[in-house]
Amino acid sequence: MSTYASPGAGPAVHDPMTLPADDNVNKYTFCVELKGGQWFLQKGKMIAYYGTIEFNGIGHGRLDRLVRTSFHSPLHASDWVVAGGSGKMLLADRAFDVNSYDLDDGNLTIRAGNLLAFQPSLALKQSIVPGFLTLIGTGKFVAASNGPVVFMEPPIRVDPQALVGWADCPSPCHHYDHGYMTGVLGGLRAMTGLGGVSGEEHQFEFVGAGTVLLQSTETLMAEGATGVVPPEPGVPGGGGTGPGGHGPQSSGTPRLPGQLGDLQRRFGL
Amino acid sequence: MFRLQGSKVLAVDMTGDAVKAKNGSMVAYDGQMTFKKLSGGGEGLRGMVTRRLTGEQMTVMEVKGHGTCWFADRASEINLVSLQGDKLYVEAGNLLATDAGLRTGTTFTGLRGASQGNGLFTTTVEGHGQAAIVSDGPAVVLRVGPQYPLIVDPGAYVAHQGNVRQSFQSGVTFRTLLGEGGGEAFQIRFEGDGLVYVQPSERNTIAGDL
Numbered sequence: 001m002s003t004y005a006s007p008g009a010g011p012a013v014h015d016p017m018t019l020p021a022d023d024n025v026n027k028y029t030f031c032v033e034l035k036g037g038q039w040f041l042q043k044g045k046m047i048a049y050y051g052t053i054e055f056n057g058i059g060h061g062r063l064d065r066l067v068r069t070s071f072h073s074p075l076h077a078s079d080w081v082v083a084g085g086s087g088k089m090l091l092a093d094r095a096f097d098v099n100s101y102d103l104d105d106g107n108l109t110i111r112a113g114n115l116l117a118f119q120p121s122l123a124l125k126q127s128i129v130p131g132f133l134t135l136i137g138t139g140k141f142v143a144a145s146n147g148p149v150v151f152m153e154p155p156i157r158v159d160p161q162a163l164v165g166w167a168d169c170p171s172p173c174h175h176y177d178h179g180y181m182t183g184v185l186g187g188l189r190a191m192t193g194l195g196g197v198s199g200e201e202h203q204f205e206f207v208g209a210g211t212v213l214l215q216s217t218e219t220l221m222a223e224g225a226t227g228v229v230p231p232e233p234g235v236p237g238g239g240g241t242g243p244g245g246h247g248p249q250s251s252g253t254p255r256l257p258g259q260l261g262d263l264q265r266r267f268g269l
Numbered sequence: 270m271f272r273l274q275g276s277k278v279l280a281v282d283m284t285g286d287a288v289k290a291k292n293g294s295m296v297a298y299d300g301q302m303t304f305k306k307l308s309g310g311g312e313g314l315r316g317m318v319t320r321r322l323t324g325e326q327m328t329v330m331e332v333k334g335h336g337t338c339w340f341a342d343r344a345s346e347i348n349l350v351s352l353q354g355d356k357l358y359v360e361a362g363n364l365l366a367t368d369a370g371l372r373t374g375t376t377f378t379g380l381r382g383a384s385q386g387n388g389l390f391t392t393t394v395e396g397h398g399q400a401a402i403v404s405d406g407p408a409v410v411l412r413v414g415p416q417y418p419l420i421v422d423p424g425a426y427v428a429h430q431g432n433v434r435q436s437f438q439s440g441v442t443f444r445t446l447l448g449e450g451g452g453e454a455f456q457i458r459f460e461g462d463g464l465v466y467v468q469p470s471e472r473n474t475i476a477g478d479l
Contacts, residue, residue: 013464015412028406028469047425048409048467050417092425092469095406 016050019088022100022140030091030098030142032117038066038084040124041091041117051087058082070120070137082120091116096144096221103141103167109134110143110165110213113221117142128236129172132165147216154206161218169210175203271349271366271399279340279347279366279401283333287369290340292328294365300336307331327361327392331369340366345403348410348466350430355463357394359402359428368398402428404468411465418460424471431463 012018019025021033032039034053046055058067058080066082083089092098093116101108109127118124118141127134135141143149145164152158154169166172206212270282278296281288292306307329332338341347342365350357352371367373372395394400402408404427413419413433420438429435438456459465 013410013412015414016417025409026407026469029409044422044424044471046422047469047471048411048419048421048465050411050419053420090409090411090467092406092471095468095470098469 016088019050019090021088024098024100025090027097027148028092028095030100030116032083032089032091032142034083034086034089036084036086038082038120039089039117040071040080040120041083042093042115043079043081045091045093045116046083047090047092049087049089051085051089053083053085053087053089055081055083066120070123091142093144096146097148098142098144099149100140100142103135103138105138106167107134107136108141108165108167109172111163111221114143114145114164115141116144130236144221145213145215146219146221150214150216152212152214154208154210154212156212157203157205158212158214159218160202160204161220162214162216163204164213164215166206166213167211169206169208169212171205171207173205175205177201271368271401273347273349274339276346276407277341277344279349281332281338281340281366283335283338285333285335287331287333288338288366289329289331289369289371289373290366291342291364292330294340294342295330295332296339296341298332298334298336298338300334302332302334302336302338305331305333327364327373340401342403345405346407346468348402348404348408348427350400350402350428350466352394352396352398352400352430354397355395355431357400357402357428357430358391359394359400361392363402363404363427364392364394365401365403367394367400368396371396371398371400402466404466404470405472406469408466408468411467413459413461413463413465415460415462418458419465420456420458421465421467422471423455423457425467425469426457427466427468429459429463429465431461433459433461433463433465435459 014025019031021031023031025031029047034051058071071080098116103122109129109132112131112133115133115135118135119139121139122135122137122141125134125136126132143164149164154171157175272280272282274280283300283302289307295304347365358376364373374393374395375390376393377390408427411419411421413429413431436458438458
């Protein structure tokens with residue numbers, strides 16, 4: 001059929017028949033098969049496709065019904081597109097590892113920058129935790145991570161930079177090693193690094209039943225927009241205070257990671 | 270003889286023959302080797318002027334000798350391409366090494382190049398032998414056949430070979446201008462018979478945000 005055979009011991013050559021359906025081509029590339037259906041994907045993550053596939057912004061009139069049922073954060077709609085048609089489409093994200101996950105009548109919360117694409121049978125909602133998105137329902141989604149993803153069972157404390165997401169456990173909270181961090185000496189240690197700071201004094205803690213997803217580096221992927229929340233009191237990230245604001249404490253310079261309080265407060269001033 | 274050692278290092282075994290490689294890409298060698306910088310891609314005065322004019326500058330060295338020479342480029346993934354008389358089109362920056370017997374040149378690509386931010390010209394490699402191209406992440410090799418054209422994002426395109434026609438397709442509509450575009454405003458369509466190399470990463474292109 002074709003005169004261009006696979007080049008010897010070279011890489012495998014794919015065509016629409018040999019590309020996998022809804023599976024990874026290699027660690028960094030995922031192939032989605034569309035048969036008249038639709039997929040939501042983040043803008044600019046499609047690298048190639050066979051067949052006839054149309055990409056439409058979420059604001060497209062014909063997609064109104066679909067968006068109403070499976071897309072619940074209208075304010076960052078401009079980052080998402082809907083792919084529809086039939087054919088096979090390759091997704092990739094800056095040569096990061098990509099993997100697909102199946103949700104069966106479940107829920108999963110994931111860092112916004114890591115989510116690449118999902119089936120419309122899932123509903124995408126903003127998480128109450130700023131910077132995260134929650135998927136609810138049954139279906140498949142594709143997420144990228146810096147290095148392979150490992151799955152852990154709670155109870156577990158994880159490094160903030162390694163956290164990709166969590167499923168079914170509704171208890172993400174901060175954990176500080178207070179014994180090490182409090183007092184004037186602890187404050188000096190944390191601020192100057194003198195006397196030994198491990199850099200691991202602050203963690204996220206998960207308890208209860210569920211799964212926690214971690215990436216195998218502490219290099220975060222670029223933040224993805226999650227949209228803004230209504231400016232109501234009581235809404236995290238949306239209240240009267242600025243982003244990351246915690247009332248009267250958050251004034252002046254941004255906090256260093258792991259820093260518990262200012263020196264003045266430690267001295268009782 | 271080209272072979273991959275891991276996916277990021279190219280080993281070339283030489284018995285008195287020569288290869289052309291990107292300047293400075295040698296990481297190690299054993300045996301006897303000589304390295305000679307070739308001005309203007311080693312295509313003579315005409316090639317040098319053409320490359321200067323088209324912006325497809327290529328600093329190339331000729332490596333000759335007996336032994337094994339290892340090449341690598343910023344830990345990029347390396348893909349081997351064997352050519353049997355057909356033509357490989359690749360950006361100068363993505364070409365790591367070629368057999369000395371392969372001819373290199375420049376060719377006009379039209380709007381595809383412009384949409385990639387790579388300029389209007391590309392490098393061609395022609396003849397019988399092997400070439401090594403680099404990509405950000407391992408390249409996926411996709412076949413284009415008469416029954417199945419392939420559409421590629423300009424930012425992910427690395428190279429193609431064979432008898433392939435390429436055309437530029439644009440999805441720019443009034444929605445793009447409203448900021449509600451499909452995110453894939455510019456695409457390259459490949460038709461005919463050949464292979465296209467696509468990397469799992471997108472370069473920044475002018476169309477990247479549309």
